[in-house]
Amino acid sequence: MAVRIEQVDLPGIGVRHDVLTETGRRVSVLTHRSGERTLAVFEVDDPDSCRDPVTLTDDEAEALAELLGASVMLGQLSALREAAGVYTEQIVIAADSPFVDRRLGDTRARTRTGASIVALLRDGSVVPSPGPETRLQAGDNVVAVGTRTGLDSLTRIIADGAN
């Protein structure tokens, strides 16, 4: 999907990126040289002027980005559900699962079932695209995408390490 982003250099200050939304609004992120960043929304009746610029710390910016990223990802996942033959499922790692405290790669999920683990929901936050070295914990909610049979066998593997 094409998004219009404008980049403008501000000599002596930093770089500004504007996202132009479909609804005609302009959201702007100013990255200062000093590393600090400001988020602002442009006014409707004066399209050159921004309103209430908010300065975000590193952590706040990261949290905001993750929040937006996660909501986009979950939206895409639910859209996938409509695609023929592909399903999304959330599988909880039970405390007695053989994979508790083991690496995600140890499940060999993709080779054995064809299903992909696309995210982990842990303690209310999202770990997007976990790598094979990511350690699983009891209570993790594994978001997997695959065929019906693939997801069923993945559920069995996670439950008892079967086959």
Add this chain to the structure above:
Amino acid sequence: MAETTTLLIEIGALLLGMGLLGRIAGRAGVSPIPLYLLAGLAFGQGGLLPLSASEEFFEVGSEVGVILLLVMLGLEYSAGELLTSIRRSALAGLLDALLNALPGAALALLLGWGPVAAVALAGVTWVSSSGVIAKVLRDLGRLNNRETPVVLSILVIEDLAMAFYLPLLSALVVGAGLAEGARTMAIAVSAALVILFAALKYGRVISTLFSPRQREALLLGVLGLTMLVAGVAEQVNVSAAVGAFLVGIAISGPVAEHASELLTPLRDVFAAVFFVFFGLQTDPAEIGPVLLPALALAIITIATKLLTGYLAARRAGIGEPGRWRTGLALAPRGEFSVVIAGLAVSAGIEPTLAPLVTTYVLITVVTGPLLARLPESPRFRAALRRRMLSRDRGAVPPRR
């Protein structure tokens, strides 16, 4: 009392006083520059309480202040930013130079000050204060605004133009006949070009001389290089200020970031000393006679800056309110105008120039930031809306 003791007491008292003034300025949300100038006026020749022992300290300190002001200005910009700004806003920069230098030159000629003073006063009215304007934009939360790049490009071009204007002015001030003057000027401008080219081309190599991690070594090294180049530049009539500016441009990347962090407190001290010293040199009794010309000049050049900004923003496709914001933001003159006047005054070309420029900078640096707030006021917005509406109505073809 021993002379060093008097020296310490005078410097201490003055710095302490400036600290308090700075605090008052901070409370009131204005630039401390006018207060420093006033402090200088109060303690200088013909002032309330002339200083005796510390004049020399302030003289050297103000020299260092100018160098630090300029090296920090250079550190703010990367070579790439300079080039893109020139490419994008050359026309706006040219318009800015024409509209704002001419009133200064015209006034100097009207007062019968001769061509050299005319060039100096042209420079004074031409350059806006990038320091004051950047602070105003930040304070008003306008950094994200779409017109801000227009403002900044004009400032960058003015600052860069100084690299050529200052050596030109120093050559003129030195005088010495037409042929000799042309020769020094040619040397000055080509030296500036050579340093600029070296800075653009070998900036990275120069930066590797320093390590951003060792604070003390970095501070001493950058300060040393700056003063060395400034001194050499002065020797060949390029003016120390330009040498310092070019050093600032040559240093880039993390070295530049750390160096500007380290130099900022030093700059603050010595730049304040520079403003006080300029005030010290001015006799307050001379301000009365130049008050009216200074006021007229301020009003005219605020109007020409407004026009410059308005037109530049319109060219960049900014809407009506943004054009006014651009023009009004550009109004304050400040540190550079004082630097230019200082150069002319120290060469003794026109004694009345100092009080005139002091008064002019006092007026513009105080009213400028206030004017910049104007577009935010509800009354201004309403007036602008009416204006835009009536214009839209005018554009509609009359009904038959």
